[in-house]
Amino acid sequence: MTIYNFSAGPATMPAKVIQQIKADLPSYNNSGMSVMEISHRSALFDKIIDDAAIDLRELLQLPDNYQILFFQGGCTLQFSAAPLNLANKYHRIALLDSGHWAKRAQAEAQLVDVKVDVLASTAEKNYTELPVLKDLPQNKYDYLHITTNNTIEGTAYSKLPETKGTELVGDMSSNFLGQVYDMKKFGLVMAGAQKNLGIAGLTLVIVRNDLIGQVKNLPSMVDYDLFAKKNSMFNTPPVFAIYTAGLVLKWLKEQGGVAEMQRRNLQKSGLLYDFLDNSELFIAPVAKQDRSLTNVPFVTGLPEVDAKLIAQAADNGLVNIKGHRLVGGMRASLYNAMPYEGVEKLVDFLNKFEKDYRGTH
Template identity: 85%
Template structure:
């Protein structure tokens, strides 16, 4: 690959970040806010970090329209840890949760909840369809569950909810990791939202939890590191938080505001994904296996149907600066992740490459 080649990183996560954010990090690394200390060195008990974490929380509230009766919490451990934390904090009445099985990460959430003794009822699954469509919740009229868990966007399988299921009186919990801040949802419809930062919010090591006040503080003697009430009281600083990851997220949130917020990000993501889907739908070589109504705006899997040809394509794409388009091992083929920081020009280059590849491999 030529050293002057422009690189476009289509990885599912950790994912591409805005250039201006990376440049700001470079500027702040030697001395943050003229403190004489690197941003990697400042104490989490300092006024400098108080400003970072408080600004990040407020910017999240502004961007997502988070009501005042919700807590914004910062954790480590990814959503995998939250698959344990959520049932331990919230499943305290019926000790039973419902789940819509839309793919790998929903299945992981089910497994982790069961490991801590929570009963999990899978109300609908599209496993038999290889997760190429979304499970539909037919009815949930009786409130016999502490909550219903959904994955709003399935990173691996390339499906996403555009309309949230009607859960009636049952609380809705959403794993929003891969379309967090990239697609609009009404936060008031959720009792809890969890999201890893490494897709649309920065670097790995930070997990966001947004939870309504009346749902926390009901379980005593939880392990401290997964106690939502304790983290709310300690401003997410019961122990040393991921300082650098929170700082980075704060920069991305400022960038998002400058770009026009989540509504503008969704518009751009629709434009980017639309360009790629239009090409795939008219291709004689490539197939986008996901049902059109369920397609993700941020993760687009596609195949040729010939594993050897897929391997050839992935190698040739890397040679021209289109990196990390190999699909997840459970799905195969290719996957282009079009998160907020992926520019339209990157998708244009990908489509142009795929078009040329198709002409050369008929």
């Protein structure tokens, strides 16, 4: 039985990448050493990290005046690192509260004594819509923080807010490389790798050159300028995670790049949303204009029915569709490596489950 993994992260990976990892494990590039053993100071790894940066720059159409930095610590670390590096003029940032991860970013920034003003929130709507930025006072904030895709709540920005000169910082973890954005509109982007870019343990930071090096005496592990000067190798980087990301980036190029991934993600999510919108049992709670292409929450409103569905889905090879505890119900994560056939099988299963349920109720 084919298993389709709908986990929100760590998430499904391309089969071709997993096969390449398997082949490289005993002896990477005929070195006699596993890829898990090679030194981060070796020529072997220099090529791995340099190629990954080159491929990522090409995929994102990233200008030369942006740095690509490889970090550990997840985006949670970057929720502190970004204000430490960038909030150096006003010591105050603006934030759009679109859900759990925006609130986490707010809390972490406040821990490093940066003021955070929430300019809009949809908490009262249970985050089923995106907050709308109505006014952004100029010469007051070092940047505006947004979460481009809300993994838990299932919302995503298709159009970025207009900042009128204030820097835009995006937590892009769960739709990084799965949706097209004009990267030049961001001063900084952060993204955990374990959704669309590989395995847990690696976080990408993309930051414009003029925004770094403005703050002295930062802790080394959050100093963007230091990491830029050291090619992300101030300390031992997550070698295996960077190697894996490099393979995924090459796979993405072979598939046609980010625009092609967006087309496929629109197709996959559209198939599922169309079913949910015509269902009498399932509800997709997110406002249609704000729906994510990669994370689709849905509910029945009946916890016992949800639990039965999740168990039966797993028995049919559809695993990890249980919704986040903050939302409940179910969630299907449709990252780049999830094939269309997996979504077709999920929709077929949901359709049969609904028919069986209606036949007994």
